[in-house]
Amino acid sequence: MFGMSNTIQTPYFVMYEKKLIHNLKKLNELEEKANIHILHTVKSFNQDTVLPIISAKLSGMSVTSPKELDIAKKANAKKVHLYAPAFKEEVLKEMIPNISTLSLNSLTQWQKFLSLPVSKGLRINPKLSLAIPTHCNPNLNSSRLGVDFVDFLDIYHDNKSQFEELEGLHFHALFQDKTEGLSLLLEHIVKYYQKVLPQLKWINLGGGHNFTDANYDVNNFVKLLDNFQTKYPNIKLYFEPGETVTKGCGDFMTTVLDIVVTEDIEVAILDTSIETHLLDVAIVNQSLQVKNTQKKVTPYFYELSGNSCLQGDLIGKYYFTEPLQIGDTIVFEDMMPYTMVKMTEFNGMEKARFYLQ
Ligand SMILES: Cc1ncc(COP(=O)(O)O)c(C=O)c1O
Structure with a gap:
């Protein structure tokens, strides 16, 4: 969608x-x-x-x-x-x-x-x-x-x-x-x-x-x-x-690789990881803005997670405006300052590429 x-x-x-x-x-x-x-x-x-x-x-x-x-x-x-x-x-x-x-x-x-x-x-x-x-x-x-x-x-x-x-x-x-x-x-x-x-x-x-x-x-x-x-x-x-x-000059684009239904919540696994691409989430406890989500409750509630082997590789819980599907693009908004400079290669994951548009 x-x-x-x-x-x-x-x-x-x-x-x-x-x-x-x-x-x-x-x-x-x-x-x-x-x-x-x-x-x-x-x-x-x-x-x-x-x-x-x-x-x-x-x-x-x-x-x-x-x-x-x-x-x-x-x-x-x-x-x-x-x-x-x-x-x-x-x-x-x-x-x-x-x-x-x-x-x-x-x-x-x-x-x-x-x-x-x-x-x-x-x-x-x-x-x-x-x-x-x-x-x-x-x-x-x-x-x-x-x-x-x-x-x-x-x-x-x-x-x-x-x-x-x-x-x-x-x-x-x-x-x-x-x-x-x-x-x-x-x-x-x-x-x-x-x-x-x-x-x-x-x-x-x-x-x-x-x-x-x-x-x-x-x-x-x-x-x-x-x-x-x-x-x-x-x-x-x-x-x-x-x-x-x-500030406000760019986004971080990821893809839903799988959706795992747990006892508590549906977890969408993305082709990223906090430790690799989003260190600020861990270091300064930053909550990220995700496109097509809202504060108001919707039936489409997901936890977004990274693809590393750490159980704690959890980016946040979001109410989406529509159901998620494998292959969907998830857009993290306003991600230019600091985050990109801090990338690592934890878990052998590649650093994310950068494009100017
Ligand atoms: C010495 C110094 N100057 C400037 C900056 C830039 O600060 P900001 O990104 O909040 O504008 C920093 C950030 O850590 C800093 O340590």
């Missing part, structure tokens, strides 16, 4: 170019209206056939490893920002000639790499009180991501000389934010870093911005940044969103 798999073999991810262009246009408009620089975070989406399209529209890319740097270079990224929780000396040294800015994550790493010839900043944990799921909340007191802002300011005020090389600050503290968190973050910066700001050339305001959401408050965004830039016109502002760049 949902159509047999067409000529392309499932499982595969498909990206709709028109939707990507729509998102990039929005991001571009924000860059121009707010006089900011948006860097695509490569770990969220790294398809080499598409990155040149993203690269042509945005100010650059944000990377965390030599492999991602290579990908960004091949995509002609205009500017590359590098950050990782910790660097091996030999690996970092090799990357330095190809990056524009670097954020270090701790005071130990700051001391160790102080003399490297690149514009350097420190990642700070601003410890904002925001309602963010724990697994991706870098503001926690226990977070290893960034120097605790109180510690940084204490040391800075006591011994400024060790920060003569400091040109930037990096705050990745938000999650799917529609300007409420950004407003708090900018207030935090203006309130606490008065003595540090005059020496800075850039601030990276991280990812976690819902820029391409239809309800994103563009006017408030522009206002917040205008206010900040009026006070600090010499500081370049970078953002490094991931999710929002490819």
Whole structure:
């Protein structure tokens, strides 16, 4: 009923170019209206056939490893920002000639790499009180991501000389934010870093911005940044969103291989597996949107499962609008950010292919 798999073999991810262009246009408009620089975070989406399209529209890319740097270079990224929780000396040294800015994550790493010839900043944990799921909340007191802002300011005020090389600050503290968190973050910066700001050339305001959401408050965004830039016109502002760049731009297509009737429920076995293609379902307990299903109860209730040997390879239970049949295509919607990058070959299953349409 949902159509047999067409000529392309499932499982595969498909990206709709028109939707990507729509998102990039929005991001571009924000860059121009707010006089900011948006860097695509490569770990969220790294398809080499598409990155040149993203690269042509945005100010650059944000990377965390030599492999991602290579990908960004091949995509002609205009500017590359590098950050990782910790660097091996030999690996970092090799990357330095190809990056524009670097954020270090701790005071130990700051001391160790102080003399490297690149514009350097420190990642700070601003410890904002925001309602963010724990697994991706870098503001926690226990977070290893960034120097605790109180510690940084204490040391800075006591011994400024060790920060003569400091040109930037990096705050990745938000999650799917529609300007409420950004407003708090900018207030935090203006309130606490008065003595540090005059020496800075850039601030990276991280990812976690819902820029391409239809309800994103563009006017408030522009206002917040205008206010900040009026006070600090010499500081370049970078953002490094991931999710929002490819949000809503593509789906994951699978096929029903069998339908097993158990005592409790009918289980549709698909040509995929959580551990292979859908790790976010396991890691962040994400429930996936499936085409032709609804919240309202229907007689066509199925559990969708993967094809691995783990009993727990269960994707979710859904009410379909019509009965499922072997050979039907099951479409998981809005699957571009992160999921694809995390694929494995667990159970000898092949990674899913990718198509641009
Ligand atoms: C340091 C850093 N910057 C940017 C991002 C992108 O965040 P998002 O995909 O929420 O925009 C991440 C995501 O984990 C990150 O760790």
